Amino acid sequence: MTKHLELRISKLQKLLKKLNLDGLIVYQGANMKYLTEFNGGTGDGVVVVGVDSVRLITDARYEEDYKTRLPEGVDLKITRAYYEEAVATVVAFQIKKLAFESDLPYNVYDYIDELLPADISFDALPAAIEVLREVKDDSELTALRKAANASVKAFNDLLPYIKAGITERQVANELDRLQKHYGAEKASFDTIVASGYRSALPHGEATDKVIEDGDVVTIDFGYYVDGYTSDITRTIAVGNISDELKEVYAIVHQANKNAIEVVKPGISGSEVDRVARDYITEHGYGTAYNHSTGHGVGLDIHEGPALSARSSDELQEGHLLTIEPGVYLSGLGGVRIEDDIIVTKDGYENLTDGITKDLIIIEA
Ligand code: ZN
Ligand code: ZN
Numbered sequence: 001m002t003k004h005l006e007l008r009i010s011k012l013q014k015l016l017k018k019l020n021l022d023g024l025i026v027y028q029g030a031n032m033k034y035l036t037e038f039n040g041g042t043g044d045g046v047v048v049v050g051v052d053s054v055r056l057i058t059d060a061r062y063e064e065d066y067k068t069r070l071p072e073g074v075d076l077k078i079t080r081a082y083y084e085e086a087v088a089t090v091v092a093f094q095i096k097k098l099a100f101e102s103d104l105p106y107n108v109y110d111y112i113d114e115l116l117p118a119d120i121s122f123d124a125l126p127a128a129i130e131v132l133r134e135v136k137d138d139s140e141l142t143a144l145r146k147a148a149n150a151s152v153k154a155f156n157d158l159l160p161y162i163k164a165g166i167t168e169r170q171v172a173n174e175l176d177r178l179q180k181h182y183g184a185e186k187a188s189f190d191t192i193v194a195s196g197y198r199s200a201l202p203h204g205e206a207t208d209k210v211i212e213d214g215d216v217v218t219i220d221f222g223y224y225v226d227g228y229t230s231d232i233t234r235t236i237a238v239g240n241i242s243d244e245l246k247e248v249y250a251i252v253h254q255a256n257k258n259a260i261e262v263v264k265p266g267i268s269g270s271e272v273d274r275v276a277r278d279y280i281t282e283h284g285y286g287t288a289y290n291h292s293t294g295h296g297v298g299l300d301i302h303e304g305p306a307l308s309a310r311s312s313d314e315l316q317e318g319h320l321l322t323i324e325p326g327v328y329l330s331g332l333g334g335v336r337i338e339d340d341i342i343v344t345k346d347g348y349e350n351l352t353d354g355i356t357k358d359l360i361i362i363e364a
Contacts (some may be wrong), residue, residue, distance in 0.1 A: 002037075002071045004137050009035055009054055009073075015128050016049070016099065023095030024049045024125060025086055025112065027104050028094030031129040031282050031301040032056070033227065036074045038066060046086045050093030052306060057085045083108070087115040099125035127304075134296050134304045135318040141342060143228035144298070144320050146186070148340050148351035151223055151230040155355050162364040164213045164238050168193035172206035175221055184223035188301040190230070192220035199235065199333040202291055202326060213239035213364035216249075216333045231297050231322050232352050233338030239353035239364030240334075248285065248327045249335050249359050255279040255325040256357065258338045259293055259307075263321065263341055263348040276325040279308070285327045288334075294322040319343040 016024060025048055026032050029041035036047055036056050045058030055075040058066070063078050063237050070076055079085050085196070090098055098116070100109060102124040113122055123337070136144065157178050162171055172191040194204030196215035204218070211217060220233040235249065259276040273293040280289045292308030305313030307321060315321070323341065326336030337357055342349040 001035050002073075004139050005035065006072050006073065007137070008132060009049065011132055012052060012129060014077070015132070016125075017051075019099075019125070019128075021097045021099045021123075022051050023090055023093060023098045024128075025090075025098065025104075025359055026129065027108060028101055028129075029295060030133075031101065033299055034129060034133055037069070037071060038062070039227075047081050047087040048086050048093065048095075050089075050095055053093055053183060055093075057082050057089065079274050083112050085116060087112065090120060091117065095153035096120055098122050101129070102126055124278055126291070133298055135316055136298060136320055136342075137318070140228060140298060141318070141320075144230075144340070145351055147223060147225040147228050147230040148232070149182050150179060150192045151221065151232050151353070152352055152354035153182050154184075154223075155219070155221070155232065155234065158219075158364070159236075160358065162211070162217065162236065162238065162362055164211055164215075164242050167208050167210055168195055168198075168206040168217075169208055171211070171217070171219065175219070179221075179223040184225055185227075186224050188222040188229040189301035192218065192233075194218045194334070195238075196333060197331055200328045200330050202334070202336065203327060211238055214241055215239075216245050216335060218243055218334060218336055220336065220338065221298075229301055230340060230352075231278070231301055231338065232340065232355070233324055233326075233336045234355055234357075234360070235335040235337065236360040236362060238362045241361075244291075245333055245335070246359065248329070251280055251283045251285060252325050252327055252337055253357055253359075254329065255337065256323055259323045259325065260339060260341060260348060260350065263315065263323070263343055264346060265343060267314055267315050269305050269307040269313040269315065270309055272307045272315070272321075272323070273309055273311065276323070279327060280327060288327045288329055289325060290328060291326065294324050294338075296320060297322060315343050317343055317345050324334050 324338030328334035
């Protein structure tokens, strides 16, 4: 089997053993991809993991593509009857204590449970593959660097395009076009372009609002390259923005830098959050910082670990984190600055420092 897949699967099998389980049905698309490099999504197949075997069950739509790059050690079954085949596989693998991902839809759970022989137990497994996925291996870090790189180039190319008089949607469309030009496969969420009063909405998807002189524009975007995504935010100024927004920008910028500076293995997710939040609170905007400081990124846009006040996660070498403090003032506007950071052996690597964090002012 391909070395990195072999390692992922053996880690999962060890974890199952520790939990006194001898099999797992994997339904979630990103988890199937993580274990087998299958490109179908959630609902396009299932993976059965046993003590010493792994089988991917999917249908003919994926057969041609997947057969040509079938990892050694993954057994492939082609059928539309995923769940019947999964149960037959569980029996063939002699699994007696079977688990499912805790977010498996109830109807799928119920269907499989009905088919399973009575002597096989079937229990929810708390996030297990998701926890393994938090620490990225070298092949994943390579893909994440490529994704961040493409996004950095596209954003820098976008800047001359932005001006007063065009709409948020035009900006989002142009960014999408540039991302594809730099090799991105697809966006991982609808690109956020929130200008003027709309920038006070942390998740303001692009609309037909026209960008005006005096607006700040928050652009939050993530694009996949080789299956892994970026997640970046910059807030820029168009024309003359108010002194208060300039001050808020400087505060968020410093909070972002302070939080990044403390990133290293062993520090807790709540500590990173506290560093950013304390700085913003000391400068009077604590109540306007209404979300957590960051999250993991990988096959999914939102993964562990969590960088929040309630987080009990501890940073480890190989984590990929966002650091994204923000301040949002209703009616006035908001500022968010988000970088993608790899936790290294003795500190961090910033994948997104190719985009300046000094306030970019575009002449209106
Ligand atoms: Zn983001
Ligand atoms: Zn984010």
